[in-house]
Amino acid sequence: MEDLALITREQTNSPKSLRLILHFGNGIGIGHQVRCVNLATSIRSLFPATRILFIGHTKNVRPIVDAGFSYVQAPVLWNLPESATRFANRQLLADIIRTFDPDIYVQDGESDYGGEGFFELAVPLSTYKVLLLVRYSEDTMRRIMNSQRFRATDLVVIAQTLDDFYPSLYSQSFLQEMAHNPKIFFSGPITRAATDQQISAVRAKYGLDGSKPIILFTAGAGGQHSHCDHAGSHDGEEFFAMASHACETIARSGLNVRTIVVTGPYGPIARRFANATVITYDPLLPAIIASSSLIVFRPGYNVLHEALLAKCPAIIVPSVATPENQLRVAENLALTGAARVVPMGDAEALFSEILRVIQNDTELSEMKAAADRICVPNGSHNAALHILTMGQTP
């Protein structure tokens, strides 16, 4: 085999600039990718000279392309046809990381997306290693904190705060353990808010002239991988079936509203959304949310924070089989008054709730005010600053 040492950085005589890899895996939609893009955008604004390389295992890399970042798109390792190809791919990724020789390597998610042992074995020892996580359950967090990957990690950024609207999920002793662990940093949500310019752009693009209330249905910008649900759940299909039923019933009812459905880029979603504007993917989803009177959504991490930042009244349809316990998150939000909850699969209840809420201006105003009270500021800048500061400290 050819000796890779023949290709060395010294041959190029280029000055060393800060190099950073963001490595993310495949989820229900494109949430991991969007979170990494949000973080990278903040890093780029703080330190524009950073060379950023994404390594992603999703079929769709549109958010990275739209944001103008560079990427290596690799298949989902466990879906490859044979073990030899899987091995080859893993070694190729390891070669890519060693060749790029990053100063900072960020891996997003609870699993090691390079495969078991990849994080601690494939990333150079001299590289500052960061895990980007959200608040998983105590069992999952304990498993992560007892792993080789955690021991090899220099910094764990948890993209939430400990005192937000999410359910606590943790025992007092574990809270103390996390709070005192010097590796762990709670940055707040790594999310994105729409600018006034973006809101104007989507209003012009979709003809949202404010003449009618707008009801938005979405499972997040990425929607749903048909083949990639948790624990054999069909909640993704179920959510869009409910949205389809709601659009149909709204159209028949003569309710004077505009309906928009964002399906995600993985379609086709085999549903008809009567009289609705159907959008497969739009990078400006936060601006569409900010232009809406009511959002009906499945509460993945990104769309949940995007809806709260936009202070958009919400009806939540939680999935039951997700690591972040969407049902408890939704119930907590309902207690604050910022959202209403409808069980997955109950299409009639969804239509009734939409009808009740959208016609009640007082209730809509109260929901907006509640979202404003509990909304946690965007922590992207915090996370980026912490990673850059720590990562450049010898």
Add this chain to the structure above:
Amino acid sequence: MSNQDDPKTSSGEDTSEEQGTETAGSSQALLTRREILKQILQYATASAGALALNIFPENLHPSTITEYRAAEIHAEESQQRGRRRKP
């Protein structure tokens, strides 16, 4: 009033211009291991420019897989020889 006559709505047709980008870069030439790493190194050290690499199996040159297969077989054989030598 119904929204049935709203010219901006439709019966479920896709009005977005943003279609999903699957297998971006799928039209690129088949990639050898050396070519991939050369591009990575160039991107790491260049002052400008972007990199879009798709390393799905169908975009890899057959030699890329073969090289790693050979390395895997070599590693396994070395391991077995090591085991046999152990008392």
